[in-house]
Amino acid sequence: MSSRYPQLLEQLRSRPSCWLVTGGAGFIGSHLVERLLGLGQRVRVLDDFSTGRERNLELVRQAVGEEASARLEVLRGDIRDPRACDAAAEGAQVVLHQAALGSVPRSIAHPEATHEVNVSGFVQVLQAARRAGIRRLVYASSSSVYGDSPALPKVEEAVGRPLSPYAASKACDELYAAAFARCYGLELVGLRYFNVFGPRQDPAGPYAAVIPRWFEALLSGRAVEVFGDGETSRDFCYVQNVVQANLLAACVEAPESLGRAYNVAVGRRTTLNELFVAIRDHVARLRPELAAVQPVHREFRPGDVRHSLADVGAARALLGYEPTHDVAQGLREAADWYLSPEGHAAPAAPGAAREGAA
Template sequence: MERISHALVTGGAGFIGSHLVDELVAGGCRVTVLDNLSTGHRHNIDHLGDRIDFVEGDIRDEGLLNKVVKGCEVVFHQAAVVSVSQSVQDPSHACEINDLGTVRVLDASRRNGVRRVVMASSSAVYGDDPRMPKTEDMAPMPLSPYAVQKLTGEFYASVFGGLYGLETVCLRYFNVFGPRQDPSSPYSGVISIFLKKASAGEAPTIYGDGGQSRDFIYVKDVVRANVLAATEAPAAGQVLNVGTGTSIRIRDLWELIGELSNVKIDPVFGPPRAGDIRESISDIGRIRQSLGFKPRVVLRQGLIDTLAWYRAPS
């Protein structure tokens, strides 16, 4: 990877953020992590010891942000209330972190001479528009406070580019999975929950009829997209999908996980969840063109690696 001298990763103790921190450190980058450990964990980054600077704190804390961003060339903004359901239950709290927090990160970045901010957005901004695959030029149709907040973050990023010349890139992640995804809360990613259930020999609950489909991308591919977004010149000012361009139905996913884990258990079906969308599949033409990005890990292999990690976390 082209060298990044010093980066701040907000949410760097979380699932995606911690993999990004690993990659940056491996590439010789000095890394500062800012995380309030609300859903992230120290154990995700403990193995890096004093090779990173870990700061426990909140992205809404302006004074702290100004301190930790000083000297950084790139900011990777991953911190957020990440759950759609949680944003439905408590939209104000999610708004404070996902919108106010994001503005504070952008503002501290432009005041302190950061070259580029790479922001974690989400495919949730597309809502339930029946047109597939999702292309970045489709009109967004957010269906949850979380989706509105991610979209607002994208608009702020664009405005900070126009007003202050701050380079920004917004990455619309589709459904990310892999080692370290926390299966312990009802808000967790479906793959982490299914893998946990399969390992325990228990039936998962599928909300709705299981016919809803998702585009699952392996976390290491998402990390590569972030690094390219930080280093490739044509990325500046862009909003880019980060997915695989393929999708699978949730009930078929459970079958595949059953096959890989050697269990055959019928799922329990529950009521559909508020704010959930029916279908989701990315078009990755734009990110391929501007960053040369193509996912490398297919779903089956990613599941095998993730299953191995759940059985023996490292």
């Protein structure tokens, strides 16, 4: 582990402040809320609960206890609403912007909604931060901005043409962040997430990510469908690595570290075939009869990138980022969650569990 992150955690414990986490009831957002409350911070969540879940915040409260939970304020509101954004930003010192409509296939089915939430909503959050005098805003971008660029590993300066409305929306966010930094002096840092996974990631719905859906499918006795031959690869990143990157970006002081977007990943590729075997082996601990089950392969899905691998050198050098979990370590922790009664309680969507690689 980098020496910078443990030192940062100690600094935060001694210097409590107020943080706004948009989308704080979501998968990644709730992990950020939990860590911040555990560090003695005051946390305000803005979420419309369209994809976030009350249950995630209940689990956070259980994890941190009553005293820390008293420092949590939850506002139900839409980031497209300037009044909701202004109310959430008032008195905050830092914003961690996680609210978004994720998923490449969702964006292909609903491009207008993707734009309204991911772009127009982001501009409203930026405006509210500016009006409130907030100095630092860290926002979630995506590896999808690399689009059709074939180069591996992905380096921040070499992006391609977007392959989906979701990718276009995240590329727009980066452009707006750069414009607001120049025009209004906001300190902005973007984080390009690469296929984040971990506890609380929802397996339900047609746009759920691959790892929770596969766990849920196997545990429920449903077929796992893989789009393509299974040799599509991703740089899967455990959620605690993402938490680290957000806190480092929120607190970094060096001017040269600001005003740019960083890859947040591990820097290793895993094919979907390898991922399936690893998940199946974890599930077989509970269900030995599944040890030899095989997935069903379907046609490739429009908008998906064939291979993705991050170069995290910039985040290491300029933020002090050092992943604490590789895929195997992350899957062990995620498996403990999904195999538990708590993790397996989430209802799954009907039908086969399909792989998106996003």
